[in-house]
Amino acid sequence: MSSADLRVIPLHALFKGSRWRVEAMRSYSVDQLIWFTRGQGRLTVGGLTRGYGAHNAVYIPAGTMHSFELTANVFGTxxxxxxxxxxxxxxxxCHLRIRDAADQAELTLILDNLQREVEGDHPARLRAAGYHAGLLTVWLERQMLNHEDALAEKTAARRLARRYSDMVEQRFHLHESVSDYAAQLGVTPTHLTRVCKESCGRTASDFLADRKIAEAQRLLADTRMPIKKIAEGLGFASAAYFTRAFQTRAGNTPMNFRKSSNIKAQNGTVKVS
Known part of the structure; x- marks a missing residue:
């Protein structure tokens, strides 16, 4: 483990100059834990939307689709x-609402110690960071055993929404419709749409389109890939159709979005892949 591998980032730094990076439907290639200490909003993880508030801990494994509202009034790590x-x-x-003050203080201390070792220059700091990260897994395991409000798949509808979310994450770059996904899941498109609407407040087609556009935003902001190649890679029939779909959902053309993102990147936006 190196200091560049493990990162501890204040929440406000995640959307500094570029709010879409957290509000867009996307996934990361690494596991993450978010500790909200102030403010409130809504988050969608694995096809399920819930509200969050102060003293909420959310664990999101690598490759899990998610998004969350993050305003200037929300603080955390x-x-x-x-x-x-x-x-x-x-x-x-899992999504845990931590009500016990001692448990809140314990997590805050672990994160503070972890950040100090990752960002500091003490001898053996990387080994120490590994130990503190290990304590983080212990804290999380204990809380999951003691709480029933985790993001559990307690109903058939939630299980279907999670399966659809996982499938979209694996296949969103292909030229497949909601009907194709529904057929692979063994349900009708109408049923899949109803389940998605109940679980995360958006239709199955919106869920799929949001993931495609979020990936397009990432590629436009973080790479120099030609817009035509981005459209092809995300399963759009043509660059013109991609431009119309992108502008409808992002409120800007792909070219203008790329220019704007390049300007914002110069202001120190934090990137996490």
Missing amino acids: AVFMAPDHDLPFPDHP
Whole structure:
């Protein structure tokens, strides 16, 4: 583990100059834990939308589709683990509302110690950071055993929404419709849409389109890939159709979005892949 692998980032730094990076439907290639200490909003993880508030801890495994509202009134910390870590984090997302003051203080202390070691220059700091990250897994495991308000798949509808979310994450770049996804899941498009609407407040087609546009935003902001290639890579029939779809959902053309993102990047936006 190196200091560049494990990152501890204040929440406000995640959307500095570029709010779409957290509000867009996307996934990261690393496990993350978010600790909200002030403010409130809504988050969508694995096809399920819930409200969050102060003293909420949310764990999101790598490759899990998610998005969350983040305003200037929301404070907290995000931890992004190393891609190759071998720590025993859960293999499914969870959302914990931590009401006990001692448990809140314990997590805050772990995160403070972890950040100090990652960003500091003390001897053996990387080994120490690994130990503190290990304590983070212990804290999370204990809280999951003691709380029933995790993002559990307690109903058939939630399980279907999660399966659809996982499938979209794996296949959103292909030229497949909601009907194609529904057929693979063994349900009708109408049923899939109804389940998505109940679980995350958006239709199945909106869910799929949001993921495609979020990936387009990432590619436009973080790469020099030609717009035509981006459109082809995301399964759009033509660059013109991609431009219309992008402008409808992002409120800007792909070219103008790229120019704007390049300007904002110069102001120090934090990137997490």
